[in-house]
Amino acid sequence: MPHRDLIALRQEIETLSLRNQQLESQLRQHQDHDLAIYRFLFDTMDEGFCIIEFFDGPHGPLSDYVHVMANAAYAKHAGIPNVVGQKLREMVPEEADDWVARYGAVLRTGQPLQFEQELVATGRVLSITTFRVEPAQRRQVAVLFKDVTERRKAELALRQLNDELEQRISAALAERRLFAELIDHGTINVYVIDMQMRWLAINRQARQDFQTMYGSVPEVGDSLPAFLNDHPDERDLVLPLWQRALAGEQFIETGTFAQRPYELHFNALRDHDGNVQGAYLFAYDITERVKEQQRLANAEQALRQAQKMEAVGQLSGGIAHDFNNLLGGIINAQELMQRRLDQQRYAALAPLLELSCQSAQRASALVHRLLAFSRQQTLQPLATDVAVLVDSMQALVRPVISHAISLRSEFVDDLWPTYIDPPQLESALLNLCINARDAMPAGGTIDIRGDNISLDSEQAQPLGMPAGDYVRLSVADTGHGMSEAVAARAIDPFFSTKPPGRGTGLGLSMTYGFVRQSGGQLRLLSSPGQGTRVELYLPRHHEQPAAPVRPNPGKTAANSHPSGQRIVLVEDQAALRLVVGEALRELGYEVEAFENGAAALAHMHKCEQPDLLLSDIGLPEGLNGHQVAERCRQIFPQLKVLFITGYDESAALGDGQLLPGTSILTKPFELHALAERVGHLLENEVC
Known part of the structure; x- marks a missing residue:
């Protein structure tokens, strides 16, 4: 390759390398930039x-x-x-x-x-x-x-709230269904009416009772007054009660409907703002409650009578002693009178006759007080002089207590009257004296005291009484006393520290009940070895007691009756039949005497109407006196009747009442009393 080409290639390689470095630098810059961005995002x-x-x-x-x-x-x-x-x-x-x-x-x-x-x-x-x-x-x-913790907590709370709401809704619906079932199937009468007295609701029992009472079944929307139009008496009774409830009043009344007693709970039906939208009534059939109250009242009366009879048992021994003494005086006086007659010493008869009569009268009074004390009776409060009452009942008390016990009584001269039932107070005092006697087996003293006391608010509050004037009657003994624990329970019914058979534990509780019913209070003060004092606080009464009517034994009625009036006498006791017949004949009456009712009735059927039927009530066989009188009046409707009886007068009457032209005379009686009573009857003055 030419040198020039190598140089060009080298330059191109260097250029590419530089370019690559630039690109790598740019890439690193981009990568660093991207990494920085990612790191920034990663960290933020x-x-x-x-x-x-x-x-x-x-x-x-x-x-x-x-x-x-x-x-x-x-x-x-x-x-x-x-x-x-x-x-x-x-x-x-x-x-x-x-x-x-x-x-x-x-x-x-x-x-x-x-x-x-x-x-x-x-x-x-x-x-x-x-x-x-x-x-x-x-x-x-x-x-x-x-x-997401908070979100999870919120979701959990929301889920729990939803669950709770669902549970509450379910519970509310179940409760509503339950209440609806209870109300509809309950024995309570439930009525709801609107302001126009139209029914908004009525349960099943109310429908049934309404149909039983009125012969129709009301439904929601029916008018209450329209249903009662055919029963005006009950409409006039019921509608005013509903009107009171619609006026916003809440109250309870009792009433009898179709001879069934009901307790009526009325109330207003209000909206959320308190405005009256109607009224509702819950009516409870209280027949069983009334019966139970009557049973309780009878049981209480039986307990009272049992307590009285226990006291009578305590009395019997002492009364037998006194009564035998009186009979002994009568018998011995009669023996002496017979001797004086044989000796023709007539002047000596008068004092013996007086002695015999006095003993017989005392015996009669003793028996009558015992009968009056023991009989069952309704409370009959009247103005009473407590001092006179205590004095007159000492003949009952003294035979009960031991000869080793001294009985004393002391009263202020101007003792206030009080308004109580005298026999009940006698019973209370007798029981207190018996308790005092039992606390002093070795003898001692019983003090009966009476005084007047005025209590202000501060003094009366601890006694649980209002301020005012009271007669304070106390019975104190010198016996062994009571501990604080025993004294705290002393008035509890049936509580007694006496051995079994020696008491019912009712004496103090009944005394307390009697005093509280009379508006007073009982206070017991006692400590071991210091004796016991029971104080009875009785409210002052501002009317004076009526003075007793005393017959005049010297007054005779022989001249006040015309002769020839006819009396039919029925008496099974031969001696009394003879004496009564002779006494009436001496007064100028014609007397036809019979031993029993059958003989008297047989005579009535074949004779003219007599002027008076005089009959004993307690005839031993066949018809009693009441039955004889009833059958005689079927023959002679205007026949006047005088009953004689050895029972107390109230006991002889029983639950009945005397008819016009009828009277009762209790045995033994004095002949002048018999003459006066016969005379009053025959003169149309019924006693």
């Missing part, structure tokens, strides 16, 4: 990015990886700084197997993967996109991720 991108490279480790082939590249956002999203060069099993050993399994699958298959997973070490939830870096021999995987 919001998502975390890293490249991991797998290697064989102690746990097996490709069982670990190292971070060969990571951008600045890695630490922001993953929460782990300076991750380049760190090995997985050194960073998060507890989680390593899970991450190796995830990225290992991408390395083996070359398939990209998207998933969300919590990085437990930092508590971050990451949304990850990962793919293999080619060629596969490099064992590298690229990971692009973002922290």
Whole structure:
């Protein structure tokens, strides 16, 4: 080749080399520029990015990886700084197997993967996109991720809220269904009406009861007044109650409908703003409750009567002693009278007769007080002089207490009256005296005192009473007293420290109940070895007690009755039949006496109407006195009747009432009292 051609070729080669260098320089500049751009994007991108490279480790082939590249956002999203060069099993050993399994699958298959997973070490939830870096021999995987912890929390909270709402809705619907079932299948009558008194709702029980009572079944939309037009009495009772509820009132009433008692709970139906939109009623059939209340009342009455009878048992021994003494005086006086008659010492008969009569009257009074005390009776409060009552009942109290016990009573001269039931107070005092006696087995003293006391608010508040004037009646003993624990329970029903069979434990509780019903209070003061004092505070009454009417035994009624009036006498006791008959004949009456009701009725059928039927109530066989009187009045409707009985008058009456032209005289009676009562009846003055 010519030299000139070689030179040209060399120059061309040099030119091409220079050109190549320029191109390489430009390429490097472009590459550096692109790399700078990529590095800038890599370092400033919001998502975390890293490249991991797998290697064989102690746990097996490709069982670990190292971070060969990571951008600045890695630490922001993953929460782990300076991750380049760190090995997985050194960073998060507890989680390593899970991450190796995830990225290992991408390395083996070359398939990209998207998933969300919590990085437990930092508590971050990451949304990850990962793919293999080619060629596969490099064992590298690229990971692009973002922290979605807050989004996951929000989604979880939203999911929980949705679940909760669904549960609440389901619960509300179930509750609504349950309430609907309960209301519709319950035994309560439920009515709801609007302002025009048209039904908005009515449950099954209400429909049934309404049909039973009124013969028709209301439906939603029907008018309540229209349904009650055929029942004006109940319409006039019910509609005003509904009008009160529609006016916004909430209240409870009781009433009887179709002979069944109901408790009515009325209330207004209001909207969210409180405006009345209607009214509703819950009506409860209280038949069983009324029956139970009656059973409880009967049981309480039975308990009261049992307590009375226990007291009567306490009385019996002492009364037998006193009664035998009285009978002994009567019998002995009669024996002496017979001797004086035989001796014709007539002047000596008068004092013996007086003694016999007084003993008989005392015995009669004792029996009547015992009957009045023991009988069942309705409370009948009246103005009472407590001092007089206590004085009159000492004949009942003294036989009960031991001879070793002294009974004393003291009252202020101007003791105020109180408004109580006298037999109940007698029962209370007798029980207090029995308790005092049992607390003093070796003897002692019982003091009954009464005074007036005015309590202001400060004094009355500890006693649980209003301020005012009270009669304070106290029963104090010198017995062994009570501990604080026993005293605290002393008025509890059935509480007793006495041995079995010695008491019911009802005495103090019934006394407390009686005093509280009378508007007063019971106060118990006691300590061991210091005795016991029970104070009864009874409200002052401003009306004076009525003075007892005392018969005048000297007054005779012989001249006040015309002679010839006919009396039919029915008395099974021969002695009394003889005495009563003779006494009436001496007064000028014609007396036809019979031993039993059958004989008297047989006589009535064949004689003219008598002026009076005088009959004992407690005839032993056949008809009793009430039945005799009823049958005699079937024959003679205007026949006047006087019953005589050995029972207390209230007990003889029972639950009945005296008919016009009828009266009762209790045995034993004085002849002048019999004459007066017969005279009043025959003169049309019914006693």
